[in-house]
Amino acid sequence: xxxxxxxxxxxxxEVFDRTVGPIVDASITGVGxxxxxxxxxxxxxxxxxxxxxxxxxxxxxxxxxxxxVLGSSFTRVYDDLFDNFRVAxxxxxxxxxxxxxxxxxxxDAETLLxxxxxxxxxxxxxxxSAPVHVALRRMHRFQIQSRRQRGSAVSxxxxxxxxxxxxxxGTAALFGLLRPALPPLDQRLLVELGDxxxxxxxxxxxxxxxxxxxxxEVTSGSITLIETGxxxxxxxxxxxxxxxxxxxxxxxxxLFMMLAGGxxxxxxxxxxxxxxxxxxxxxxxxxPDPTDRRPYxxxxxxxxxxxxxxxxxxxxxxx
Numbered sequence: 001x002x003x004x005x006x007x008x009x010x011x012x013x014e015v016f017d018r019t020v021g022p023i024v025d026a027s028i029t030g031v032g033x034x035x036x037x038x039x040x041x042x043x044x045x046x047x048x049x050x051x052x053x054x055x056x057x058x059x060x061x062x063x064x065x066x067x068x069v070l071g072s073s074f075t076r077v078y079d080d081l082f083d084n085f086r087v088a089x090x091x092x093x094x095x096x097x098x099x100x101x102x103x104x105x106x107x108d109a110e111t112l113l114x115x116x117x118x119x120x121x122x123x124x125x126x127x128x129s130a131p132v133h134v135a136l137r138r139m140h141r142f143q144i145q146s147r148r149q150r151g152s153a154v155s156x157x158x159x160x161x162x163x164x165x166x167x168x169x170g171t172a173a174l175f176g177l178l179r180p181a182l183p184p185l186d187q188r189l190l191v192e193l194g195d196x197x198x199x200x201x202x203x204x205x206x207x208x209x210x211x212x213x214x215x216x217e218v219t220s221g222s223i224t225l226i227e228t229g230x231x232x233x234x235x236x237x238x239x240x241x242x243x244x245x246x247x248x249x250x251x252x253x254x255l256f257m258m259l260a261g262g263x264x265x266x267x268x269x270x271x272x273x274x275x276x277x278x279x280x281x282x283x284x285x286x287x288p289d290p291t292d293r294r295p296y297x298x299x300x301x302x303x304x305x306x307x308x309x310x311x312x313x314x315x316x317x318x319x
Contacts, residue, residue: 001257004050004250009295012049015065016042020073023119027112033309035290037112041073042293043303048072048174050299054251055175055193058239059186067123067177074116075174080306081109082143091144098137109306120177129180131187132173139169149215156222163217164191167198189242192235196255199228203262206269218266225266229259 020041028034049068056063081090087106097103097117105111124132142165148154149162171194176182182190202209202216203225210219217223232255239248 005295016069023115039290040304043298044076045069045072046298058246058248058251060246071174071177077113084307127180132176132180135169135173142166164195168194200258
């Protein structure tokens with residue numbers, strides 16, 4: 001982790017400014033909002049690049065920072081469109097886009113999503129990227145199904161299928177950008193990795209999900225930290241068998257750190273349940289300074305979320 005912060009984040013920031021920065025500038029109106037969204041995407045890219053560079057080392061392939069920052073930024077905008085924007089036909093219009101059709105943006109965030117998507121298409125144009133596109137289309141179907149998680153009447157089997165589909169296929173599409181023509185065995189490994197990452201992410205969001213009425217395998221108690229730790233250990237063995245010459249330190253060090261963080265969030269959630277304080281937990285009082293690019297802040301502070309213009313007022317949004 002220390003080597004990543006000291007050696008790699010500077011390169012990621014430079015690549016982000018060169019690839020994602022111009023797309024943000026062309027898509028988002030208002031100086032303040034551009035700065036805010038750029039900071040959100042940069043922080044997300046730094047976090048995701050840690051995982052993607054760890055995967056590249058473990059699999060013995062080249063880490064391509066330009067693809068990583070484009071893919072992670074696209075994923076951030078895509079997730080926030082689903083979570084924070086109330087657009088009735090968004091699911092269908094994105095389905096058409098991912099199937100190769102046209103897409104007419106209805107907000108600045110959708111314009112940004114389209115710009116990132118086209119940039120990724122341009123990067124992959126001369127490569128066999130069919131596995132990436134197939135995984136993306138399948139993941140989108142599970143993302144649509146995940147709307148059923150807003151309520152308690154969802155079965156454990158359905159939660160397992162959505163978690164694996166959304167997390168596993170999302171990771172297969174994103175990490176697959178580093179090597180688009182992935183062999184089937186490597187695709188399966190990425191689905192397993194993404195499944196574990198989704199569960200760990202649900203542990204970190206357990207209090208927020210419970211307060212918002214979102215049912216996950218963690219809030220329902222259908223998965224345990226011990227089981228998740230065993231799955232990480234099994235996954236490490238699979239990587240060792242599949243890629244014996246790779247270095248697994250960064251990837252699995254990160255996974256076990258996330259597991260430890262999951263324990264902390266679970267203990268806090270249990271305390272809140274026992275004390276009866278189940279109101280939505282407070283977010284940090286102040287948003288991160290959009291000009292603050294210190295490596296540890298980018299890596300360890302929350303990235304934030306993109307919302308509609310009305311939810312993100314900025315006094316300097318005239319330019």
